[in-house]
Amino acid sequence: MARFVVTGTDTGIGKTMFSAALTSALQAHYWKPVQSGLADGADRDAVAQLAGVPASHCVPEAYRLTEPLSPHRAAELDGVHIDPARLAVPDHDPLVVEGAGGALVPVTRGTLYADIFAWWNLPVIVVARTGLGTINHSLLTIEALRARGVPIHGIAFVGDANEDNEATIAAIAKVRRLGRLPMLETVTPATLATAFAANFAPGDFA
Template sequence: MTRGLFITGTDTGVGKTFVTTRIAQELQTAGVSVGIYKPACSGVEANEAGEPMWEDVDAHFHALDGVFPRERICPQCFHAPLAPPVAALAEGRCVDADLLRSGADWWRGRVDVLLIEGAGGLLCPMTESTTIADVAADLAFPLLIVARLGLGTINHTLLTVEVARSRGLPITGIVLNDHPPQSDDPATKTNPEEIARRSNVPVFGVVGSGMLESELGLGVDWNAII
């Protein structure tokens, strides 16, 4: 049976992809087979050959050593940097609501652990009538919340925790992302403890792209937690 973790965030751009790929790499180093699934992705870029590329999907593809097809990692990709249903409408398309859930089924039995990365935050629209929170509830994996480290994150993180609890979504923990680095922000020193105390959710630690490679590991046994 495939175990899993649903990585959500307090907002878009808070580091969900960065954290997801780090967890995947740590699990693979521990000998665990891992898959990554993103129900939908929007915001296209061009690669060096001028071909369309979705940065999140590409990051996951390489984190999994190119073993799994990009279309299985994310079966629904849209061009505009907008919420998926809005981006789809701009292309004359609709988000396939069933595929948001069933796309995860391909991974079950193929890997030991499936990491699912949401889009935006829990209330990000995924169709005209559903949100990421609805998809997370249906896929039934516990949440890992990724939040910014700096000033303002207490409110955003506690709101996310409150939404999750109001919908009966179990929360495994919180990871804070220091990107871009906020070394001059005094709130970065107190936010982890404040969030843990006020939310009663474990804060596993701080990551950030400005950290040394040796500092990036959170010291968490993900295989035991998931």
């Protein structure tokens, strides 16, 4: 099965862009279980557009929350109780599942995304920046996932090339370096697909 969970080392680092590129490459279904910050639009709408897949390939979220905050807090402000049992992975293959923010973002006040990932037991792709600070953030993320027994498929970078940072993280963490998605001047389904094909090996996601 080609079913992957995409998490990040932080928020706003290009995780959704990578998820869209991977969804396109696999012609997969996409699911973001909890969407917060609806005023900025839902990530599944952006992924459907950028991945060039039918809207029916983007599975509805289990929870849609108003404020652009961590799910636990956004749910509280909306008066919503998040039940982790409702976050069972939908039965699609191939499938790309995107978390919110980083691996230790709280889904509830007692459950982190990394705990959910351990329950799912699907291979996780860590998306990281290439610039200053990424070594620390990446290694902490990988350690947190491994502490919970989460299977790590590899690390994917987003940003300008930084060979030493990328190689150092992969070597110290002993994770597969999947590739790097460069910053694009113009982001369209075509430019995103071309960039992904040029920088990632299809066999790494078989």
